[in-house]
Amino acid sequence: MPDTIELNGISHHFDTAHERIELFRDLSYTIRADETLAIVGASGAGKSSLLAIAAGLDTPAGGDVRFNIDGGQVNALTMRASSGFIFQQFHLMPELDAIGNLALPLRLKGKRNAFDIAALWLEKVGLKDRARHRPHQLSGGEQQRIAVARAFVTAPRFIFADEPTGNLDRRTSESVAGLMFDCARETGCGLVIVTHSRQLAMRADASVLLDAGQLKAAA
């Protein structure tokens, strides 16, 4: 049985000074680690909030979320320890070079051969010759390739990607998307992507549309 994230009748909202903005109500869905999922929707629909709840970063205002790993239910903290993230803004450490950024999660987990593994991944994403370059010396596409590799390097159960190609041109987007999906399939890791890009969403095993607070199968 694959690892899963069960969203059971969850609802969420934001309170502003004047009004309450409902994001979604009584929403249910099960995310599986053996498939890739794309969540699409208009700006402000609540995609990023849904992603944060699914990743255990935020708790919903109503309903409950269950994280099942290795056949047992775990809490949000354990879930987060088994997750990776890819951001729209890349969020590489500016003071570290490419290989330092890649090795960082491994070093944090205490891996002795962190730099060896990082070097393998760097080769895999085609940036072997850029190992000693700092983020500001890399293009946007190169930075995001490092960020993708960094998310996968610790072999997590789930990867959450928030608009991962939002800052890239079409050609670079395709290349990064290809890398993401290849890595996910190769490592058997669940990939959840929030995106506006129809092309990116079409690459996923499943694609859902968040509209009017409900998830619908995307066309």
Added chain:
Amino acid sequence: MNRLTLILGNSWRDLRGRDGRISMATQTALLFFLLTLTLTSASIQSYLADNLDQMLGSDLVVESHSPLTEDDEAAFRAMAGGLSVTQLADITLTHKDEWARVQLKLVDDAYPLQGNLQIGDTPVATQRAVSRGPNVGEIWIDSRLAVKLGTQVGDILTIGDVDLTLSAVLFHEPDRIMEGHSVAMRAMAHAKSLNGASIESSKGRTRYLVTADEKQQQAIEKWSRQTLPGASVTKKFGGQHPLASFWQRTENFLGLASVILFFMGAVALDMTNRRWLAKMRYRLAIYASFGTRTCTAMLMALGEWLAGFLLSITLASALAIWAYAWIIAELQGYFPGIHAAWHVAPALKTIGLFFLLLLALQAPSFIQLSRASLLSLIRNPTENSNVWQRLFWSIASVTLLAAAYSDNKLLTGMTLTAIAAALALMVVLTWTVIRLGDAWGHRRAGLLPFAFFMMRQRLFAKSAQVMGLGLCGLLLLFSLMLMRDLGTTMEGYGRNHDGNLMIAEAQSDQIGAIHTWAQETGSIVRTLRPFVSAQLVSVNGQALADMQKPSDTLATLKDPIRLSWTDAMPQNNRLVGGKWWRQGTANWQQISAEPEVMTDMGFNYGDTLTYQIGGGSYDFTLVASHAYQPGAGSITFWFQVPLSAKTQIDAPTRYMGSMELPEPAWDALAGLWQQYPTLSLVPLQELTERFDQTLGIVTKVTSGYAAMVLLLALFVLAASVSGFSADDRQKNGLLMSMGLRETDCLRLNFYDWGVTALIAAAGAIAGTWSAGVLIYQAQFNLTYRPDGLWVTAMVLAMGATVCLVGYVACRQSLKVSARDLMAT
């Protein structure tokens, strides 16, 4: 291991950044100052303790201002293994036309009980050790005195009507340590030599050197507290050192200076912390995206900060050891034989205290860090600047440090009040000026209105910047102003003092002779105020000897003070509180005290003060408080009682006052002194020489201190510019992208820094003014008269410096292309 190398790597990278360098330099400078102070202080303490062990001249010393009666002395002898009685008095010794104030020690045949005296035949002769003092009819004087009087062994010196033969130059006596830090010139004679001459004075002391075992020592200590309530008891082992409380008071004063320096350091650190916090929040959020737990990430952040702290300890220790060696070499002139040594425990204690203080300053940042969330990388939430929280922690830690370090609550309270008032003023000014400026510029075009608009958007950050710079300016200005004014006051003492000869002490029978001498020489007696020598022994029944707090006032009150009487409020005094007595009152048991004494000792109106006067005990009720006011002579007293008290007190009346001598009268002074050796007259020239000596030491210490203040001021300025440089770069980039020229950016920047500097300078000036008004009169007896020109020059200098630094920083940021500026 990987985490540890990551922590060290991160820490090293942070330290190489501009904020990291400023933070490291500030920490290192503060720790360097505190460590140097600690090591020097520990060496002096250890030196004093060693000297006490080896040089007391006996097992125990009892010193009293009123000698024992014959019966009591007999009882004392019965308790002790051995006893030597010495008397000490301040007299004026003359030789031909030369004269000098001297501390005369009259010794008996038993002196000293332990140790040796070192004497020689000339001031530069080889010393020889002898085991007993001078014979009857002989006198020994110290080498400085011999040079001053121009005498040599074999000369005759006259005290009163007694001729004494100078038989040796005195280099060292074993009970020298009892004199503490006194540098008075010394003479020694046999007690029986002066049987005919009177050497009584209010400062006269009788010292009993005792040999006794531990049991006997305990019995003597107990007995002396009952028989001689005002006496001090010093034991060779385990006793309170005569210099210890003096040095502790000095340390406490330096402690307050350290508190001020620490305050400045805290401002610089707080400014760099703003950027550090943003960086760490980002780092921790990214760590969280790899599944790292918050507590692990927090521990790593703490570890990174600790690594930086350890590096600053290493640097500060190396610098402190070098400075310590240099200071000890300088101090050898004051403390012969003092040497540098490793004082590990006090140094570790200081580092520990410093660590806790830095941790307290860092606490708000760590609290905010614990709230760092991965969500911030997805949602870009607004971040609170937490100015008030940071301000609270900074002030709380510094106040606690001040309370722990300083014994002078009044001075500490005044300093902190002035700082708090200046901070409040700067906040009000910042908010008012910027809001008014923004309102003014709302419908106007141009760069100045835009500058106000931008400042309004960054009001919290701007307030923090203004407060930091203003506080730094306040402390810098106050230190420099105090140094300048103390120097000017000391130099100008002669112009303000009434008369050119001070009558420090004259006995009743000498007054007639003084008037006669004045008439003969054409001198004028300006003022004469009567007093008795009185020692405060208890307050509301609690013995003063039981009070154990390091205080200048308490230390002074443990010796006899001058108690004066007056019917009406003297013209150079004013009533500060309480109720002054009616003229001609019969209720003589009333007393008035100076406010500083009351505050330092914690006296309240209605307290009963018990004095030992001339062998009797007298109670007075505290009813009023008086303070000095200039204009009618400079002689004033800490304590005053009604005129009717005089008839009730059985003690010799003495006088102090001032005289004006014409030039020819100075040569005739030696004749007056020869006749009355105990007459204490201090020429103004001598007084100013003493001031010059003190001023020399004060200047050395304050110059070093001012250098530290300046250094930290530079750090604050650098931190202020660095902390806001990213914002400025972004702002400039945006403006250039909108078509503004470089010169426009520079002008905008100039307005921004100009307004900041002016508000900060106004706050600094106001703070300096309130500190001056509060502290000058109360602590240094100076009248605060701000010099308009000097203040204006300082404001302009401060404004120019801040604008110049801002300009340089802006030029640097503008060198970067608009594309790079936008990327920040």
